[in-house]
Amino acid sequence: MVENLPVAVIGAGPIGLAAAAHLLERGLEPIVFEAGPSAGAAIEQWRHIRLFSPWRFNLDDAALRLLEPTGWESPRPTALPYGGELIDGYLAPLASHPALASRLRTGARVTAVTRAGLDKTHVRDRDTTPFIVRVEHADGEVRDYTVSAVIDASGTWSNRNPLGTSGLPAIGEVRASDRISSPLPDVSGRDRASFAGRRVLVVGAGHSAANTLINLAELAKEDLETRILWAIRGASPEKVYGGGDADGLPARGQLGSRLRRLVDAGTIQLHTSFGISSLAGSEHGVTVLSGDGRSVVTDVVVPCTGFRPDLDMLRELRLNLDPAVEAPTELGPLIDPEFHSCGTVPPHGAKVLAHPERDFYIVGMKSYGRAPTFLLATGYEQVRSVAAALAGDQAAADTVHLELPETGVCSSDAGTSCDVPAGVQSLADQQSSGCCSAPEPVLIGIPTGLAHGRSVGSL
Ligand SMILES: Cc1cc2nc3c(=O)[nH]c(=O)nc-3n(C[C@H](O)[C@H](O)[C@H](O)COP(=O)(O)OP(=O)(O)OC[C@H]3O[C@@H](n4cnc5c(N)ncnc54)[C@H](O)[C@@H]3O)c2cc1C
Numbered sequence: 001m002v003e004n005l006p007v008a009v010i011g012a013g014p015i016g017l018a019a020a021a022h023l024l025e026r027g028l029e030p031i032v033f034e035a036g037p038s039a040g041a042a043i044e045q046w047r048h049i050r051l052f053s054p055w056r057f058n059l060d061d062a063a064l065r066l067l068e069p070t071g072w073e074s075p076r077p078t079a080l081p082y083g084g085e086l087i088d089g090y091l092a093p094l095a096s097h098p099a100l101a102s103r104l105r106t107g108a109r110v111t112a113v114t115r116a117g118l119d120k121t122h123v124r125d126r127d128t129t130p131f132i133v134r135v136e137h138a139d140g141e142v143r144d145y146t147v148s149a150v151i152d153a154s155g156t157w158s159n160r161n162p163l164g165t166s167g168l169p170a171i172g173e174v175r176a177s178d179r180i181s182s183p184l185p186d187v188s189g190r191d192r193a194s195f196a197g198r199r200v201l202v203v204g205a206g207h208s209a210a211n212t213l214i215n216l217a218e219l220a221k222e223d224l225e226t227r228i229l230w231a232i233r234g235a236s237p238e239k240v241y242g243g244g245d246a247d248g249l250p251a252r253g254q255l256g257s258r259l260r261r262l263v264d265a266g267t268i269q270l271h272t273s274f275g276i277s278s279l280a281g282s283e284h285g286v287t288v289l290s291g292d293g294r295s296v297v298t299d300v301v302v303p304c305t306g307f308r309p310d311l312d313m314l315r316e317l318r319l320n321l322d323p324a325v326e327a328p329t330e331l332g333p334l335i336d337p338e339f340h341s342c343g344t345v346p347p348h349g350a351k352v353l354a355h356p357e358r359d360f361y362i363v364g365m366k367s368y369g370r371a372p373t374f375l376l377a378t379g380y381e382q383v384r385s386v387a388a389a390l391a392g393d394q395a396a397a398d399t400v401h402l403e404l405p406e407t408g409v410c411s412s413d414a415g416t417s418c419d420v421p422a423g424v425q426s427l428a429d430q431q432s433s434g435c436c437s438a439p440e441p442v443l444i445g446i447p448t449g450l451a452h453g454r455s456v457g458s459l
Contacts, residue, residue, distance in 0.1 A: 001359050001390060005148035006031040006103075008133045010110045012039040014086070015364030015379035016153035017094050018060035022387035024099055025062050031145065032100070033135055035109035035154075039095035040087040042157035047084030048186040049211050052255075053375060054078050057404070058086060060380040066097050107138030113150055113360070114316035127358040149359035149390050151383070152314070156307035156365050157183075163203055163276045163303050165233070165291065171278040179279070179286040180301045184208050187302075188219040194300060197225035201288060201296055203276065204304030205232040205240045206372060210255050212302050217262050228267060229296055231274040231288070237263065271296060309366045318356040326369030328353050328362065335371040345378055347402035349385020361386045377404050 007023055009016045012034035020030040034041060051058065056077035068074075072093050075081065081089065095104055112134040115126060133145045160183050164170030173180070185191040187200070196219060202212050213230055220226040232240070242256035262268045274290045279301070281287075288296045309326055311319075322332020330352045334345055353361050361367075363382045368374040381402045389397035 001392075002128065002130045002148040005029075005130055005146060007149045007151065007390060008033065008110075008113075008131065008145060008147040010113075010133070010150065010152045011035075011154035011364070012091075012095060012104055012106070013042055013153060013155050013364065014040070014058070014060070014091060014376055015155075015383060016151070017091060017100065018063050018380050019151045019153055019363060019383035019387065020100055020103060021060065021062035021066055021094070022384050023390070025065070026387045026391035026393070028387065028391055030103050031147065032104045033108040033110050033133070033145075034104060034106045035158075037106055037138075038092070039104065039106070040091040042155050043083045043087055043091070045157065045182060046184040046208075047082060047087060048189050048215075049184060049208075050080055050082050051086065052080065052207070053377070054080055057375070057377045059090060060376075060383075062384065063090075063094050066099060067094060070097065105135070105137075109136045110134065110154070110313060111136050111142075112313050112316065113152070116146060120316045120318060131360070150361070151386060152360075152362045152366060153364040153379075153383070154310070154366055156309050159308050159310045160303055161305040161308055161370075163279070163288075163301065163305060165275040165277065170276045172280050173278075176279040176281045176286050176301075179281055179299070180303055183303055183305075183307075184212060185302060186215075187212060188215045192219065195219060195226065196223040198299040199227040199229065199285065199297070200300050200302060201229040201231060201298040202302045202304060203231050204306070205234060205237065206304060206306060207255070209302075209304035210240060210259050212304060213262065213268055214255065214258055217267050220267065227269070229269050229271065229298055230263070231271045231276065231290075231296065233273065233275045235273050237270060237272065306370070306372055307365075308370050309362075314362075317360055320355050322369065325371050327367060327371060328355065331367065332369065332371075335368055335373060337371050337373065345373075345402075345404070347381055347400035349382055349400045350389035350397045351385075353382060353386065354389075359390065375404055378402065 006029040009019045009030050009032040012032050016032055017039060020032050023030040036042070036044070054077060055075045058081065075089055094100060110133055114132050115129045116132050118126060118129055130146045130148060131150050133147055133150060134142065135145060136142050162169040163173050181191070181194065185194070187195040195216065200216055202209050202216070209230070213228060216226065216228045220228060240256065241260045242253055263270050271294070274294065276288055277291045278289045279286055285297050285299045286301065288298060288301065311326065320329045321327065322329050324338070325332040325336050327335060331348060350361065353363060353367060363386060364379040365374045367382060381400060385397045385400055
């Protein structure tokens with residue numbers, strides 16, 4: 001790594017801020033670029049949603065070591081925070097800590113990363129050449145920053161999957177964008193006016209869809225004109241309802257049970273096997289057409305279709321990504337939602353997250369590519385290891401530990417492998433013992449998004 005230059009961290013979400021805290025502990029100088037107006041800008045969009053993992057899994061150790069001496073009040077470890085509480089009670093105090101505040105640039109969107117003077121095809125001296133991070137500032141200024149290493153913690157929130165099947169926008173989807181809301185609107189609070197008394201079609205079969213449907217049902221109790229429609233690609237919603245009482249995260253199990261009751265009662269009108277092919281707007285609403293010719297007319301569409309990583313800004317870097325999941329190659333098969341429905345993953349760090357582009361790492365939600373099961377605790381261990389690797393402490397980088405909440409079984413091999421809390425076996429051990437090698441998915445609980453833009457387990 002080039003010495004005496006800062007390490008760029010892209011994104012001031014929970015994982016980007018944790019990365020900065022770990023870099024500081026290692027004596028490295030972080031500079032954090034955040035596109036939004038403040039830290040946690042993506043979570044700000046879903047501040048009304050309750051997390052399903054309790055506080056004790058949502059805090060990073062290095063961040064705590066910064067916060068605790070300031071008199072910061074630690075939340076109750078077993079309580080489940082709302083997204084807003086995660087910001088107000090943790091991310092905002094962390095971002096305003098003098099050690100981080102002075103190194104955080106908000107309103108600073110990274111648009112590209114490259115090596116100084118070298119495009120992707122140039123190999124000579126590549127590993128010892130500094131990176132250039134191009135940043136668009138909120139006042140319109142565009143600046144290139146020279147840095148020694150780059151940690152991309154920019155998440156996937158701003159890149160939702162399209163409504164259409166086949167991974168492409170449905171015909172007419174772009175034109176109908178004024179009828180399509182953000183992925184997780186606050187339907188009974190901040191965004192209520194756009195939903196009360198209207199026909200609302202929720203598309204998707206993940207955690208976000210379940211939350212939105214339940215909140216719409218609350219709204220419909222007060223505004224009786226509100227109509228709730230729900231479209232999923234699969235033939236049955238059973239897997240969305242999840243494990244109920246058997247879910248390792250009780251809050252998530254309860255969500256599924258409530259959803260089932262609302263559908264059974266007719267409060268939510270469910271359309272199964274509904275793969276969207278086109279949208280056509282008119283003054284009466286938008287007509288959403290399925291591939292087999294059925295149609296639903298609605299006022300608003302809520303796209304709970306999951307997310308995918310923005311790889312455009314990394315175009316000049318040499319990456320090694322799983323062709324399906326778009327996660328680092330070694331990690332991809334272990335989280336591929338085609339085979340894994342839970343958040344449990346072997347502990348992993350810098351080694352697994354490395355790319356041919358030396359000193360460049362994708363961490364956090366974005367490291368999971370299109371897989372929806374990322375958990376904060378996983379990301380905190382990722383950045384601890386990456387900071388150690390960048391500081392040259394290979395032993396610490398390679399010694400990975402992880403304690404995760406149990407989020408369900410992810411293979412038919414229940415009880416012996418992926419459903420035990422991680423921290424037991426490292427990724428290398430698991431690969432040699434063949435953990436999850438012939439998985440047959442069994443879903444307990446609702447994943448946080450959709451697999452490859454469709455719902456898990458071919459829903
Ligand atoms: C509704 C929901 C509920 C979830 N619940 C849980 C839970 O209970 N437990 C759990 O462990 N995980 C949960 N997750 C998963 C995951 O932990 C969160 O998505 C978490 O916010 C990921 O953190 P992150 O730092 O990787 O990304 P983000 O929080 O998305 O942060 C990325 C940051 O990067 C910024 N950014 C984006 N692009 C750029 C750019 N080009 N330049 C500069 N900045 C940029 C964004 O503005 C944002 O602030 C949930 C996710 C969702 C969507």
